[in-house]
Amino acid sequence: MPPGVGALTEGDGRNFMLLMDMSRYLVNEITQEHDFKDVSDASRLRIERLDLTAELTAKMWSYWHMAPAGPGVYENLLTWCNAQISSITSIRNRELGQQGRANGQMTSAIHLLASSELRAWPRQRITAGFIFAKEASDGSALLVPLGPDSQPLLTVYKVQGISTSLGDLLRKNGQSLPQCLGLTLLPFMGAIVYDGTLRGMPLPPHLTGVHLTEVHAIIEQATQEGTVVSALP
Numbered sequence: 650m651p652p653g654v655g656a657l658t659e660g661d662g663r664n665f666m667l668l669m670d671m672s673r674y675l676v677n678e679i680t681q682e683h684d685f686k687d688v689s690d691a692s693r694l695r696i697e698r699l700d701l702t703a704e705l706t707a708k709m710w711s712y713w714h715m716a717p718a719g720p721g722v723y724e725n726l727l728t729w730c731n732a733q734i735s736s737i738t739s740i741r742n743r744e745l746g747q748q749g750r751a752n753g754q755m756t757s758a759i760h761l762l763a764s765s766e767l768r769a770w771p772r773q774r775i776t777a778g779f780i781f782a783k784e785a786s787d788g789s790a791l792l793v794p795l796g797p798d799s800q801p802l803l804t805v806y807k808v809q810g811i812s813t814s815l816g817d818l819l820r821k822n823g824q825s826l827p828q829c830l831g832l833t834l835l836p837f838m839g840a841i842v843y844d845g846t847l848r849g850m851p852l853p854p855h856l857t858g859v860h861l862t863e864v865h866a867i868i869e870q871a872t873q874e875g876t877v878v879s880a881l882p
Contacts, residue, residue, distance in 0.1 A: 655788020655814025661838050662812045664759055668726070668767065669845050670695065673702065675725045676709040679716045695845060703846045706833070713771045723767060730760035766837060773881045775834040778850050779806070781815065782827040782864045790815040791868050791877065792832070799853040801864050805871040807879040808832075809840045818847075827852065827861055836881040 657665060667688075674691040677683050682705070685691055695702045714721045720728075779792035780801060790808045793801045810818060819828060831848035834841050856864060871877045 655784065655790070655816060656810035656812060657838065657840070657842060659812070664762055665811055665837055665842065666692075666845060667759065668763060669706075671729060672709050672722050672726055673705045675722045675729070676705060676712055678725070679712050679722070680705075680708055699846055699848075703848070706844060706846060710771050710774070726763050726767070727760070730763050733759070762838075770835055773836050774844075775806075775881070777832070779830050779832055780827060780852075780856060780861075780864050781819075781830055782861060783868050784814070784816045784826075785877075788814045788816065791872075792830075793864050793867055795829075795853070799855075801856065801867055803867055803871075805868050805877045806834060806841055807877050808834060809842050811842060811845060815843075815847075827856075827864070829853070829856075834881065839880060841879060841881055 656662060670691045671688050673695070674685055674688045677685050677691065683690070683694065683701075685694075691705075694705070709722055712721050713723050716722075775794070778795040778799075780795065781790050781792055783791045785791055785807055790810070792806045792808050794804060794806070796802050808815065813821075815830075816826070819825070829850040829852045831850050833844040833846070835844055836842075
């Protein structure tokens with residue numbers, strides 16, 4: 650599917666990943682676990698070591714609002730965004746002309762997103778195992794969460810991918826539906842996305858083969874009744 654189908658638009662996806670990578674970089678400034686020189690090192694870790702990225706992400710939520718010896722990740726993220734705006738504005742005024750204005754607008758947009766979208770992320774996020782058995786007509790993933798007993802709950806989340814839909818991401822890796830995925834869901838730009846880390850899990854034995862019809866029935870009922878959750882409160 651093309652960008653924006655079952656996923657965030659290209660610009661929104663890029664902004665989302667920048668904010669996530671910067672947040673991981675900032676929590677590492679608190680924990681000092683990795684030798685990060687800048688945010689690009691956090692980006693590389695996400696590509697090369699998903700397990701370490703997941704550990705860093707979990708600590709990011711713990712230190713979101715407050716760190717042991719100072720401000721937390723969120724406040725430092727806003728400070729970083731403000732610094733980028735000041736830097737771009739200064740350079741633009743001296744030498745960059747139209748390109749500088751474009752960079753400044755993009756940086757201002759990042760700051761606006763950080764200040765308006767991210768404050769309540771720790772409260773809004775949902776971490777669980779999900780059954781991914783069907784896609785919506787627009788390519789978004791329809792996910793049914795599993796309860797503590799691995800039974801499907803009667804809730805269906807409509808989740809967009811970041812740069813590509815979750816379905817396409819799985820297909821590119823030679824996988825097909827159904828799948829069981831460990832994900833953290835977050836609100837972003839009026840949609841539900843995941844935090845960029847995805848963990849494959851074995852399908853519960855009682856939800857394989859013909860028994861998967863229970864999950865399909867839950868999705869079908871939610872679709873017909875208009876109760877599919879497409880935004881997090």
